[in-house]
Amino acid sequence: MSRLTAVADVIEAFKQKGFDFVGKTGNGWFKLRGVLTPPGAEKGCPCEVQLDPTFFELPRIRLLDIPAELPKAVPHLGAEGDLCYLAKATVVLDIYDPVGQSLACLQRAALVLGQILSGAMIEDLAEEFFAYWDGWFCFVDMQGEDLGRQNCFVAEANGNSLWFISDNEVRTKEKLNSLGYKVTNKTVLTYRVKSTAQPRPLTSHWPPETVADILAWQSTLDPRCRRKIHDRIKEGERKKANGVLIVIESPLMTYGFVVLFDRQALAQKTKVNDRKDMSYGLKVMPISMVRIDDRYLAQRNIPKSKTLAGRRIALVGCGTIGGYLADMLVKAGAGTCGGKITLVDFDCLLPQNIGRHRLGFPDLLSNKAEAMAKELKRLSPGAEVQALPVDVRQAQLGQLDLLIDATGEESLGHWLCGRYRAPTPMLSVWIEGPGTAVRALLRANASGACYRCLWHRHRRGELRSTRDPLPAILAGHGCEGLYVPFPASVSVQAASLGAEMALDWINDVHSAALQTRLIDQTHQLATPDCDPLQDRDCPICHS
Numbered sequence: 001m002s003r004l005t006a007v008a009d010v011i012e013a014f015k016q017k018g019f020d021f022v023g024k025t026g027n028g029w030f031k032l033r034g035v036l037t038p039p040g041a042e043k044g045c046p047c048e049v050q051l052d053p054t055f056f057e058l059p060r061i062r063l064l065d066i067p068a069e070l071p072k073a074v075p076h077l078g079a080e081g082d083l084c085y086l087a088k089a090t091v092v093l094d095i096y097d098p099v100g101q102s103l104a105c106l107q108r109a110a111l112v113l114g115q116i117l118s119g120a121m122i123e124d125l126a127e128e129f130f131a132y133w134d135g136w137f138c139f140v141d142m143q144g145e146d147l148g149r150q151n152c153f154v155a156e157a158n159g160n161s162l163w164f165i166s167d168n169e170v171r172t173k174e175k176l177n178s179l180g181y182k183v184t185n186k187t188v189l190t191y192r193v194k195s196t197a198q199p200r201p202l203t204s205h206w207p208p209e210t211v212a213d214i215l216a217w218q219s220t221l222d223p224r225c226r227r228k229i230h231d232r233i234k235e236g237e238r239k240k241a242n243g244v245l246i247v248i249e250s251p252l253m254t255y256g257f258v259v260l261f262d263r264q265a266l267a268q269k270t271k272v273n274d275r276k277d278m279s280y281g282l283k284v285m286p287i288s289m290v291r292i293d294d295r296y297l298a299q300r301n302i303p304k305s306k307t308l309a310g311r312r313i314a315l316v317g318c319g320t321i322g323g324y325l326a327d328m329l330v331k332a333g334a335g336t337c338g339g340k341i342t343l344v345d346f347d348c349l350l351p352q353n354i355g356r357h358r359l360g361f362p363d364l365l366s367n368k369a370e371a372m373a374k375e376l377k378r379l380s381p382g383a384e385v386q387a388l389p390v391d392v393r394q395a396q397l398g399q400l401d402l403l404i405d406a407t408g409e410e411s412l413g414h415w416l417c418g419r420y421r422a423p424t425p426m427l428s429v430w431i432e433g434p435g436t437a438v439r440a441l442l443r444a445n446a447s448g449a450c451y452r453c454l455w456h457r458h459r460r461g462e463l464r465s466t467r468d469p470l471p472a473i474l475a476g477h478g479c480e481g482l483y484v485p486f487p488a489s490v491s492v493q494a495a496s497l498g499a500e501m502a503l504d505w506i507n508d509v510h511s512a513a514l515q516t517r518l519i520d521q522t523h524q525l526a527t528p529d530c531d532p533l534q535d536r537d538c539p540i541c542h543s
């Protein structure tokens with residue numbers, strides 16, 4: 001079926017439902033108008049339907065006349081009549097059934113409209129609050145929980161201004177520099193208050209336009225927060241500021257608003273006999289708070305789980321595994337919130353390394369640890385990343401919460417086990433054969449097997465990754481030397497396994513201490529994930 005035929009069929013199907021074609025939008029979508037009638041209702045609401053000619057996108061449905069009896073704020077209905085009847089990511093449209101899918105969307109929209117008109121789904125207002133609180137962007141980079149006066153400054157780039165709230169100006173400026181913004185000498189008087197209530201718009205009067213509206217709204221949510229907000233506004237008034245930004249920390253989100261002081265009106269308040277609080281009539285503007293703090297950036301993808309924030313982590317080896325693993329660790333919070341990640345590698349990035357390394361041509365001939373630290377600071381300016389371009393045997397790593405060996409060098413792994421004994425947790429990650437399997441071993445306590453223990457078990461034919469012997473494939477020539485060939489995808493999988501085990505460790509999630517991921521499916525897995533015991537012949541565990 002051609003696209004033109006499909007569009008014609010859909011338009012004809014909508015005509016049977018009382019919708020007439022009225023033209024196209026500027027981007028080529030087809031517009032139809034008719035009446036959207038909820039199930040069981042005698043009458044409906046005039047609406048416009050816009051159809052994507054490719055049928056990949058959900059039809060857009062907008063009420064042309066919002067019923068007068070509806071409150072000012074209702075769930076799933078925008079101020080301009082746009083009806084949110086389906087969340088985009090919750091359905092997959094069948095492009096081979098455009099008629100059926102489009103009519104199903106119309107039916108769903110009619111059902112949602114009926115629920116809105118009946119007063120149902122009102123609780124959804126809380127989940128949709130951000131859509132009802134749309135305003136000027138303010139970026140929040142606060143790691144701490146301190147309330148009260150905050151540091152808010154203005155940064156500019158290409159003539160555009162943005163507000164930034166920070167509890168560490170040095171850290172935030174690093175982030176701004178990475179965005180190309182420069183801090184100006186302008187500041188915004190800002191206060192941070194905390195509320196126990198999740199925000200939701202008032203159905204009777206929305207949006208709030210004055211301080212009186214804000215205070216009345218907050219009284220329905222959290223009376224104590226309402227008093228704190230009023231106190232901060234009056235404090236800004238006493239400081240003779242041009243305005244004050246109030247940031248409200250609620251259980252699920254941060255939001256805020258700006259009060260603009262009318263100095264001329266407030267001046268009249270100086271009369272002795274005028275005791276009226278003039279702040280009630282001051283205008284307010286909603287502010288959309290966008291969190292850019294490192295805690296949030298790491299936590300968002302793993303809600304209700306601990307991150308690696310605040311931990312002292314050393315990663316030995318910034319080669320093909322370590323480069324990708326370092327990136328994943330920082331994305332999981334390593335080096336943030338008072339923590340630090342130390343990268344140790346004395347080697348330089350050579351042309352033959354680039355094919356499977358996290359770094360690329362711009363870092364050629366640079367020390368791997370230093371280049372990787374520079375790259376991580378570029379991607380995550382708030383992270384504390386230290387590079388040690390030395391042999392780890394000469395490094396002073398200090399007290400550690402977790403040591404990670406990503407070198408793949410067996411003898412060095414044995415040395416690290418002996419040098420950094422339990423109770424320092426140690427995670428070893430390596431690749432076996434020419435990318436045949438990736439493995440990782442976590443020694444989390446004094447009773448667990450160490451990396452050296454595996455060497456003794458392997459000599460007895462135990463705890464091997466594959467049933468058949470691993471292939472011995474070497475490549476290279478001349479002064480380049482021999483190396484084991486495997487694609488970068490194997491390195492990524494090894495790094496992913498290491499990152500997953502590190503997160504399990506920090507969250508006290510029991511997972512096997514020795515884990516194997518078979519990459520070459522022509523082989524059979526020999527050792528299921530397990531918790532190996534210390535080997536009786538290990539000189540480290542039994543010294």
